[in-house]
Amino acid sequence: MDGLKKFLNVISKLVFIGLIITMVRCSTDNGSTANDESNKEKAATTKNNTSVDEKDNTISNNSNNLSKIKDIKKPKITLSEKEKKILDFILQEKINSFNSGRNSSLKNKLILTSSTDVELSYQENGVAADKKYKHNLLYITGQVASINSGSGQGPFLELYGYNEYSYPQLTFYEPNLDKISQINKGDYVHLVCIGAGEIIGRVIFKHCVFSEDYANNMISAEKQLIQRFLDNVQTNNSEAIEDLKSAIFYAKNLPADSTCYTDNIDCSSEILQLSDQFNNKVSLKIEGELRKKLGQTDY
The missing domain is CATH 2.40.50.140 (Nucleic acid-binding proteins)
Known part of the structure; x- marks a missing residue:
């Protein structure tokens, strides 16, 4: 009987020790898993942070590139005072012709x-x-x-x-x-x-x-088209460009004391004397020179 009791006590101790070992192993495994998960989270966070940094750098570089592009200014053309005077006269003459019933491109x-x-x-x-x-x-x-x-x-x-x-x-x-x-x-x-x-x-x-309001509106719109061309903003309005070229031609070939450079003076007779010289060849040459100044090569 005493031998049986001793045997049972030994068995109980062994079971208890087994339970303790199992608990320790579970605890160790859980800790290892937690550490693994923690390490994975840290790695993922590090990767995400790296990705965000890379995106920030990409955005920053793109912004810098855009700034550099904006800093590149397109060439522009500024008309001389004589050229401005002749251009104003040509455009006003179109209005006068329209309003008086004479031939005008506005019609x-x-x-x-x-x-x-x-x-x-x-x-x-x-x-x-x-x-x-x-x-x-x-x-x-x-x-x-x-x-x-x-x-x-x-x-x-x-x-x-x-x-x-x-x-x-x-x-x-x-x-x-x-x-x-x-x-x-x-x-x-x-x-x-x-x-x-x-x-x-x-x-x-x-x-x-x-009719006079219509003519004024049309010429106002043409002036804007001419300025867009001079500012190197693409425009394909042939009439506006032709008027600009003719103004440059007459300003170059009229005498320095021409009445065209005086305010409120009709100088159509002086321009008429030179009109035969402003032919298609001359027109194309002037346009080529203008576009070369503007850096346009694909017109």
């Missing part, structure tokens, strides 16, 4: 007609008239039959036509009230309008502007 994209001609076209064949005038830009001449306030819809004019009960009617784009208020019945007016067809037998013109 090139317009259909020149009168309110009575358009009305007669609609009486003869409305389909053909629509095809010719509707949605197109028209230079309209007509005699004022009435000036109307428009009852909140903006002022409009009626121009004399063949049918006194439905005279051609025109409305304005951003009405110039000062000019409209100075118009009298019977006056002849010159306007640039968009043909709007016919409504119940009445010819309609819309978005009209006075």
Whole structure:
């Protein structure tokens, strides 16, 4: 009996020792796993930090490169005072020619007609008239039959036509009230309008502007195109570039005491004497010189 008790005590001690060893091993394994995971997290963090640093360096380098690109200034051209004078004269002459009814390049994209001609076209064949005038830009001449306030819809004019009960009617784009208020019945007016067809037998013109306002707006736009070209901003407006080239040519070839360099002096006769010399060959040479100064080689 005593021997059995001793045997059981030995077994109990062995089991206890086994449990202790197992717990120690588990603890060691867990610690090792935790350390491994911690090391992996540290490695991942280090890698991420390195990646972020690399991205920051890339962004910084790109920013520096962009700054360097911005610092590279494109060459520009500044006109001489004589060239500016001649250019201003040429552009103003285009306005004067347009407003006086003479030939002007400003009329090139317009259909020149009168309110009575358009009305007669609609009486003869409305389909053909629509095809010719509707949605197109028209230079309209007509005699004022009435000036109307428009009852909140903006002022409009009626121009004399063949049918006194439905005279051609025109409305304005951003009405110039000062000019409209100075118009009298019977006056002849010159306007640039968009043909709007016919409504119940009445010819309609819309978005009209006075011809002088149209001319001034067109020349203002051309001046901007010329300046863009001189600033080395690409523009392919051939008319603007041609006017610039002609100004440079005349400034170079007119005498130093030319009246063209005096304010408010008409020097068209002096320019006319040189106009035959400004041919296509000369024009191309001047353009080549301009583009070379601007560093343009692919025009």
